Amino acid sequence: MPTTSQIILDPQALEENIGFLRKIMGKRTRLSSVVKANAYGHGIEHFVPMAEKAGIDHFSVFSADEAMRVYQAGSGKQEIMIMGWLDKHEMEWAIRNEISFYVFEPGRLMQAGSIAKKHRKPAHVHLEVETGMNRTGLAGGDLIKALRHIQNSSGLFRVNGLCTHFAGAESIANYYRITRQIMTFRKIQEKVLREGIKPRIRHTACSAAALNYPETRMDMVRIGIAQYGFWPSKETLIHYLHDKKKKTDPLKRVMSWKSRIMSIKKVRTGEFVSYGTTYLAQEDKRIAIIPVGYSNGYNRSLSNQGRVLIRGYRVAVIGMVNMNMLIADITAVPEAHIGDEVVMIGRQGDLEITVSSFSEISEQLNYELLARLPQNITRIVNN
Numbered sequence: 001m002p003t004t005s006q007i008i009l010d011p012q013a014l015e016e017n018i019g020f021l022r023k024i025m026g027k028r029t030r031l032s033s034v035v036k037a038n039a040y041g042h043g044i045e046h047f048v049p050m051a052e053k054a055g056i057d058h059f060s061v062f063s064a065d066e067a068m069r070v071y072q073a074g075s076g077k078q079e080i081m082i083m084g085w086l087d088k089h090e091m092e093w094a095i096r097n098e099i100s101f102y103v104f105e106p107g108r109l110m111q112a113g114s115i116a117k118k119h120r121k122p123a124h125v126h127l128e129v130e131t132g133m134n135r136t137g138l139a140g141g142d143l144i145k146a147l148r149h150i151q152n153s154s155g156l157f158r159v160n161g162l163c164t165h166f167a168g169a170e171s172i173a174n175y176y177r178i179t180r181q182i183m184t185f186r187k188i189q190e191k192v193l194r195e196g197i198k199p200r201i202r203h204t205a206c207s208a209a210a211l212n213y214p215e216t217r218m219d220m221v222r223i224g225i226a227q228y229g230f231w232p233s234k235e236t237l238i239h240y241l242h243d244k245k246k247k248t249d250p251l252k253r254v255m256s257w258k259s260r261i262m263s264i265k266k267v268r269t270g271e272f273v274s275y276g277t278t279y280l281a282q283e284d285k286r287i288a289i290i291p292v293g294y295s296n297g298y299n300r301s302l303s304n305q306g307r308v309l310i311r312g313y314r315v316a317v318i319g320m321v322n323m324n325m326l327i328a329d330i331t332a333v334p335e336a337h338i339g340d341e342v343v344m345i346g347r348q349g350d351l352e353i354t355v356s357s358f359s360e361i362s363e364q365l366n367y368e369l370l371a372r373l374p375q376n377i378t379r380i381v382n383n
């Protein structure tokens with residue numbers, strides 16, 4: 001049964017984004033598609049096959065449950081990498097199915113070693129090292145301990161990667177910090193090599209780092225937001241346009257989000273609309289009720305702020321956004337009817353509601369808005 005709104009995915013846009021990213025990253029750098037948070041709201045089950053068709057063969061997720069969904073949605077040829085959470089039981093599954101995972105605690109490495117031994121199958125690990133973000137990552141004595149453990153357990157580990165994550169590569173304000181992280185990573189890499197451990201690949205870059213700092217691309221980049229057609233920040237887009245002397249945004253939005261008008265009515269001058277008294281009709285109004293509210297991912301902070309597209313017009317969201325409904329002012333659109341398409345995100349005619357405009361008013365990052373789109377909304381892949 002379709003839900004009250006639908007998220008529509010455009011495979012052509014994804015293909016173009018992947019093509020653009022491949023060109024920027026160069027032939028020697030592999031592209032890993034980051035599909036945590038339900039593929040940034042796009043829906044893992046729908047997104048993964050689309051990405052595979054666009055040539056992606058490596059997926060990164062945060063947790064084992066996401067890895068399982070990618071595993072099931074994928075063709076079986078793809079590689080999967082878990083960057084965050086997995087419990088002991090899930091680690092067994094990962095090792096048996098050659099799913100690789102980050103190691104950022106010596107304890108996790110020991111645990112992986114004993115499971116590998118039990119199943120006589122090496123654990124595919126990525127050593128995540130601390131370079132200055134101060135989140136997860138091996139540092140100091142813990143790193144030494146991990147390296148020693150690998151040296152002393154031949155055959156139990158396949159060190160797939162050496163990796164780290166940058167603390168805000170999308171903003172020039174962090175330039176100094178990121179540059180230091182890159183230097184620290186290089187030093188650690190030398191140390192690891194000196195210990196006789198040779199990770200198959202090195203990977204450090206998310207979208208912003210990959211776009212802003214070419215030296216971070218190395219053997220693989222972990223691309224989330226950009227493949228979906230969004231820039232990690234406006235600054236990154238401007239940097240790209242300036243650097244490449246381009247005038248137009250090369251990324252295409254993969255997602256649009258639509259619903260329909262459920263009910264229409266007239267409201268007289270002096271009446272309030274929706275809960276409370278936040279919206280007073282200053283003239284006779286015609287309003288449309290749309291079956292999308294904050295439980296469907298339409299943020300309540302867009303009350304009296306949001307815009308939607310109806311019949312090719314940009315119209316205002318008036319009054320409070322409810323749990324399951326919002327109200328739009330269609331006074332200027334007399335041709336609007338019940339059942340008409342309503343665009344919350346995406347294009348209609350010549351107009352577009354972008355996630356960034358949307359998130360500017362709701363003070364959500366585009367990341368947050370996408371990641372919070374409910375999992376149960378119907379996803380449709382266009383063809």
Ligand SMILES: *Cc1c(COP(=O)(O)O)cnc(C)c1O
Binds near residue numbers: 226
């Ligand atoms: C989310 C994430 C990425 C991808 O970040 P984008 O900014 O969306 O490209 C890369 N690496 C790690 C470790 C992440 O958690």
